[in-house]
Every structure is written in structure tokens, then in C-alpha cells.
Amino acid sequence: MPRRPPPRPYHHGDLPRALREAALALIEEHGPMGFTLRELARRVGVSHAAPYRHFADKRALLTALAAEGAHRLADAVDAALTAAGPDLRARFLAAAHAYVRFAMEHPGYFQAMFSADADPNDPAFVNGRERSLGLLYRYIAEAQAAGYFGEGEALSYVIPVFAMHQGLAVLAMSGAFAPFGVSDVRAASDLAHGRLLDGLTRARGEG
Numbered sequence: 001m002p003r004r005p006p007p008r009p010y011h012h013g014d015l016p017r018a019l020r021e022a023a024l025a026l027i028e029e030h031g032p033m034g035f036t037l038r039e040l041a042r043r044v045g046v047s048h049a050a051p052y053r054h055f056a057d058k059r060a061l062l063t064a065l066a067a068e069g070a071h072r073l074a075d076a077v078d079a080a081l082t083a084a085g086p087d088l089r090a091r092f093l094a095a096a097h098a099y100v101r102f103a104m105e106h107p108g109y110f111q112a113m114f115s116a117d118a119d120p121n122d123p124a125f126v127n128g129r130e131r132s133l134g135l136l137y138r139y140i141a142e143a144q145a146a147g148y149f150g151e152g153e154a155l156s157y158v159i160p161v162f163a164m165h166q167g168l169a170v171l172a173m174s175g176a177f178a179p180f181g182v183s184d185v186r187a188a189s190d191l192a193h194g195r196l197l198d199g200l201t202r203a204r205g206e207g
Helices: 015-030 037-044 058-083 088-105 107-113 123-145 155-174 185-205
Strands: none
Touching: 015 037, 015 058, 015 107, 037 058, 058 088, 058 107, 058 123, 088 107, 088 123, 088 155, 088 185, 107 155, 123 155, 155 185
């Protein structure tokens, strides 16, 4: 996966942004639990007390990153859906790949979003999650209206789709496809999500 260049020492300007960028780099290196605000301050080149002027504690910082990541993910998926055009299958595969690609290109954000240390009830984080889920629910409604998906509770579609997105993203981030000789993540995403989509569309004729 692409590696984030080490942040330059902070001298002036936007300290909260410098702290966020350094935190993302540390998360990529050590995971969400693998650093402290003291270490972050050293990385940025400020006093140990400086981060606390902007973030009450590490949980607040992780939550801010999770919220920002959720909104960035929603932007990426929304752009993929728009670029794919009207074909429902093409839109599904494009959005799915956008999810996986986001995890690979922004592992710091992605890990923060699913960290147990982030506050799941933070309004900005909730809003970001709801934006992403709203895109999926809207797609499902369109697919059902077009007869592409069967009738039924939207959640019965949301859960398998989200599970596939998340599972593939984690596998791709860890390099787990390499033993299978798979180097093209888009091809792997299209294959797995295509199989899932085949099952979802076949289900419209059942029951």
C-alpha cells in the first residue's frame, strides 16, 4: 500500500491539521492504539502540552480523524457512483471498489474509523457514517424500484454488502491476496462483489 511520507516538523500555521497528519502517519505505522499524544507532540515538534489545546485527549483526536475519514469515504463512493453512469451493475462495482481503494490509500483514516477508541456517538462521526450508509440505502431503493433487486427490508441487502466491502478492504490492506497471485485489486473487488451481486439479483425471484 502507499506509504505516507513522514510529516515535517511543525513551525507555524495550522497546528490541528499538523497533528492530524502526524497522527495518521503514526496510525499507519503502529495502529490506533500504538501511539500517545506525547509521542505525537514529539513527532510534530511542539511541547507535550500543545496537542491538548486542540484535542481533549487521544480519544478526541481519533474521533476527529474517524469523522474526517467517514466524510472522505462518502465523497469517494459518491464520486464513483456518479462517474459509473446509469447502469446499476457498473455503479455497484464502482462504489465497491471505491470503498476498497479508500482503505488502501488512506489506511490511517480507515483504521481510525473502526477503532474502538473513537467515539461512535460523536455528531460529526455519526453524520459521516450516515452519509455513506445513505448512499447505499439510496442505491438499494433505486435497484428495488427498477426490479433489479427484490422487494424486502433494505437492511437484508445492507448487511451483506457492507460485510463484503469491509472484508475485502481489510484483506487488500493486509496483502492477503498475494498468495493467490492476485495483484489487481480492482479485478479482485469486481470478482467478489460481482458474485455477491449475482446472488442478490437472483434473490429477487425467490420467495
